[in-house]
Amino acid sequence: MxxxxxxxxxxxxxxxxxxxxxxxxxxxxxxxxxxxxxxxxxxxxxxxxxxxxxxxxxxxxxxxxxxxxxxxxxxxxxxxxxxxxxxxxDDLLTGEENLLMMADLLHLPKAEGRRVAARLLDRFDLVEAAREPAASxxxxxxxxxxxxxxxxxxxxxxxxxxxxxxxxxxxxxxxxxxxxxxxxxxxxxxxxxxxxxxxxxxxxxxxxxxxxxxxxxxxxxxxxxRVPGSHIRLRFADRYELDVAGRILPEATRDDDNLTLRVPGDGGVRSLRALLARLDEHSVDVEELSVHTPDLDDVFLAxxxxxxxxxxxx
CATH class of the missing domain: 3.40.50.300 (P-loop containing nucleotide triphosphate hydrolases)
Structure with missing residues (x-):
């Protein structure tokens, strides 16, 4: 539309x-x-x-x-x-009565109001509770x-x-x-x-x-x-692979305890392919890869x- x-x-x-x-x-x-x-x-x-x-x-x-x-x-x-x-x-009214009250406020004819109430109770899966007080x-x-x-x-x-x-x-x-x-x-x-x-x-x-x-x-x-912070996290099987990858990717942040590198990037497919191609040229195997991008929390705080x-x- x-x-x-x-x-x-x-x-x-x-x-x-x-x-x-x-x-x-x-x-x-x-x-x-x-x-x-x-x-x-x-x-x-x-x-x-x-x-x-x-x-x-x-x-x-x-x-x-x-x-x-x-x-x-x-x-x-x-x-x-x-x-x-x-x-x-209204907690004192049933679900059905609440809908009928709304239909009355909208000046719908009685028969139409009941049809509207029945249709909405069905649509919102409230039929079984229709005659129970809303307080429950x-x-x-x-x-x-x-x-x-x-x-x-x-x-x-x-x-x-x-x-x-x-x-x-x-x-x-x-x-x-x-x-x-x-x-x-x-x-x-x-x-x-x-x-x-x-x-x-x-x-x-x-x-x-x-x-x-x-x-x-x-x-x-x-x-x-719009918010910086996108990166690719690479985890390697051993320290040797981590060392080689670290030399190939000097822009990365290294975590020796977890055998990981954090590589800045935009999270896009093109940059991811380019990164993997650089590692493949040196026969470096990646054990695990994940892409991290900012979420709306990061946007909101920024x-x-x-x-x-x-x-x-x-």
């Missing part, structure tokens, strides 16, 4: 003398997953609140689903769904029910604010699969997360926000290439190393 689901330019927001957003530009393509990362106080939640019409920016413009967030709030709200960091289900649900079940309630209105764009916070690894991966399915259905996901692996696994594009400004944007692979000094309740 083509076009922008979310487009923002020059977004600014301040509270008295504290600037929270300082000229933020965003372009989220339709049918993709866009992840916004940043330390506490960076302005992530404020950005989401502006894009979902909960806050009015002091300056700049944002268009969501083709509608201006400042002047067409009703149209924006009709096109989006928002799932917050904490599941907003596990964390993963509550998050699935919360997302199901968000989908009751068939939103084109879904904002997920830290959707897997507090979930165990299995529940987290289940949620990832659900998110991928939503995008496969044509929806657009705007994701904020503190789990950098989550952004790496899910996002088509990632933006890093720090102190109200975007400091980097690109695919996960593009961002990783770009926002000072950011976690501030804690922002927003």
């Amino acid at each position: 083509n076009g922008s689901a979310i487009a923002a330019s020059g977004l600014r927001k301040a509270y008295k003398d504290k600037v929270v957003l300082d000229g933020v530009d965003l372009d989220v393509r339709t049918g993709t997953i866009f992840a916004l990362l940043g330390p506490n106080g960076a302005g992530k939640t404020t950005t989401v609140n502006v894009l979902t019409t909960l806050l009015t920016p002091d300056a700049g413009k944002a268009v969501v689903a083709g509608h201006d967030v400042a002047t067409e709030t009703r149209a924006v709200r009709a096109a989006i769904g928002v799932t917050g960091q904490f599941a907003s289900v 649900y596990s964390g993963g079940m509550r998050r699935k029910l919360d997302l199901a309630m968000t989908l009751a209105g068939e939103p084109q764009i879904i904002f997920l604010d830290e959707p897997t916070t507090g979930l165990d690894p299995r529940s987290r991966r289940t949620m990832w699969e659900i998110i991928r399915e939503l995008v496969a259905d044509g929806r657009t996901i705007f994701l904020t997360t503190q789990y950098l692996e989550e952004a790496d696994q899910l996002a088509d594009r990632v933006a890093v926000l720090d102190q109200g400004r975007l400091v980097a944007e690109g695919t996960p692979a593009e961002l990783k290439r 770009l926002t190393g000072h950011g976690n000094k501030e804690i922002d309740a927003r």
